[in-house]
Each structure stands twice: as C-alpha cells, then as structure tokens.
Amino acid sequence: AQSVTQLDSQVPVFEEAPVELRCNYSSSVSVYLFWYVQYPNQGLQLLLKYLSGSTLVESINGFEAEFNKSQTSFHLRKPSVHISDTAEYFCAVSLRDDKIIFGKGTRLHILP
Amino acid sequence: DVKVTQSSRYLVKRTGEKVFLECVQDMDHENMFWYRQDPGLGLRLIYFSYDVKMKEKGDIPEGYSVSREKKERFSLILESASTNQTSMYLCASSYSRGYGFNEQFFGPGTRLTVL
Numbered sequence: 018a019q020s021v022t023q024l025d026s027q028v029p030v031f032e033e034a035p036v037e038l039r040c041n042y043s044s045s046v047s048v049y050l051f052w053y054v055q056y057p058n059q060g061l062q063l064l065l066k067y068l069s070g071s072t073l074v075e076s077i078n079g080f081e082a083e084f085n086k087s088q089t090s091f092h093l094r095k096p097s098v099h100i101s102d103t104a105e106y107f108c109a110v111s112l113r114d115d116k117i118i119f120g121k122g123t124r125l126h127i128l129p
Numbered sequence: 130d131v132k133v134t135q136s137s138r139y140l141v142k143r144t145g146e147k148v149f150l151e152c153v154q155d156m157d158h159e160n161m162f163w164y165r166q167d168p169g170l171g172l173r174l175i176y177f178s179y180d181v182k183m184k185e186k187g188d189i190p191e192g193y194s195v196s197r198e199k200k201e202r203f204s205l206i207l208e209s210a211s212t213n214q215t216s217m218y219l220c221a222s223s224y225s226r227g228y229g230f231n232e233q234f235f236g237p238g239t240r241l242t243v244l
Contacts, residue, residue: 026169049230060133060219060235061172068230107171115160115179115223116187117233121171 019044021110023120030098031128038093038123040108049111050091052082053119056104064106067091078102100127132156133236135220141242148207150239152220159225161203162233163187163195166217178203179225210243217241 024039042048049068053061065076072084082093091108108120136151154161160179164172164187174187176195184195192214196204203222207214217240221233 051232053235058237060237061221061233062235063232066230066232111230115225115231116162116174116177119172121169 019046019048019110019112019118021108021118021120023108023123025123026121027124027126029126029128032100033097035096036094036098036102036125038106038108038125040091040093040120042089042091042108042110044089044110046113050082050084051109051111051117052076052080052091052093053107053109054104055107055122061107064093098125098127100129103127133220133222133234135218135236135239137239138237139240139242141244142207142210143244144211146207146210146243148210148241148243150205150207150218150220150241152203152205152222152236153201154203154220154222154234155201156222156234157200158222158234159200160223160231160233161197162221162223163193163203163205164219164221165189166219166238172219175205210241212243215241215243 022041030036051066052064054064055061065074067084075081080095105122109117133154163175177185178197194206220236223233224231
C-alpha cells in the first residue's frame with residue numbers, strides 16, 4: 018500500500034536561512050509526487066509536482082524538490098525563506114485512480 | 130481563474146442536526162473529493178466522485194454521505210452530527226479518472242463546530 022511520511026511536524030527557521038522539509042513515500046508502483054501549501058485560513062494549493070523527466074522540480078516562489086527513487090524521497094528545499102513562507106506544507110502521492118494520499122503536514126515557522 | 134467554492138467558511142451546529150456542506154467548481158472537472166483535516170492527522174478522504182451520480186467511499190466514510198446530481202456540485206451530508214465531526218472540511222476537484230498526474234484544486238474549507 019502507498020503511504021507518505023513527513024518526518025517533521027514543525028520546522029522553525031530564521032528568516033533568510035535555508036530550509037528542508039522532508040518527505041518519504043512508499044509505493045510498489047510508479048507514482049506522481051506533489052507538494053501542496055496551505056497558508057493560514059486558506060485551502061491547499063499546489064506548490065510543485067514531479068511527473069517524470071528531470072528529478073529536480075521548481076516552483077515560482079523559489080522552492081525546489083528533488084525526486085530520489087533509490088531513497089524514495091521527495092524533500093522540499095528553499096535556500097532563503099521569507100516571513101511570507103509561513104504555512105503548512107503537505108507532501109502527497111497520486112495514484113492511477115486519481116486519488117491523492119497526503120502526508121500529515123509540516124508547519125513551517127519563520128522566526129524574525 | 131480556476132475556482133472551487135464552499136458554501137460556508139464557518140458553521141456551528143448542534144449534536145443530532147443534519148448538516149449539508151456544499152461545494153461548487155467551475156472548471157468542468159469530472160472528479161470531486163471531500164476531505165476532513167485535523168491537526169496532526171493531515172487530510173483524510175471521506176468520499177470521492179468521478180462522475181455525476183457516482184461515488185466511492187474514501188478512508189473515513191462512516192457518519193457521512195454525499196450527493197452529486199450535477200457535474201459542478203458535490204455535497205457532503207452529515208445525517209446526524211456528532212461532536213467528533215468537529216473539523217475542517219475541504220472540497221477539491223480534478224480532471225478525469227485514470228491519469229493520476231492531475232493536480233487537485235481546493236476550496237477554502239469549512240470549519241464545522243458541533244456542540
């Protein structure tokens with residue numbers, strides 16, 4: 018069965034410091050991988066996705082994630098965070114039947 | 130601009146009441162989903178619909194039912210609300226079944242409190 022593990026429930030980081038949010042998945046078949054972001058009092062929105070091809074994918078606001086098949090990981094990184102990045106981040110795996118399995122989320126706290 | 134709307138942002142109901150949560154999407158998506166979101170548990174799928182009048186149970190369907198009479202509208206029904214159904218409810222939609230790589234678009238959520 019497919020599953021997604023986000024290793025940290027909360028990550029505090031100082032403004033302008035780098036950050037990595039960790040995600041591991043398990044699956045016996047090929048999957049599609051996503052990171053969603055939820056800003057305070059809002060629904061989820063797609064941050065980036067890996068479907069195939071280049072293992073490094075980027076978002077428009079400076080985040081990137083790398084698909085590592087051997088380690089079954091899809092960690093999210095940003096070299097320099099801003100206060101506006103305060104949010105909850107969800108790693109997700111999509112299945113062929115169009116359902117998505119979400120991780121439990123990681124709250125990113127930006128410290129001034 | 131793509132849009133998923135939910136009928137209420139905040140809702141307070143009493144135990145035993147019948148509760149309707151409405152979701153509407155304007156993207157002509159085939160798939161629609163209802164999730165509940167609880168702290169530390171992430172998102173859990175309640176029900177999924179891949180076509181009008183079609184539905185599938187998700188991971189936690191107990192205590193809930195759904196209705197999809199029109200393609201753009203997907204309703205979640207709590208037949209007799211209980212306090213353990215206090216939660217954030219998120220609706221989502223996506224393109225058609227079988228592709229897998231289509232992202233889901235989410236509404237803003239309804240925070241339901243059952244007293």
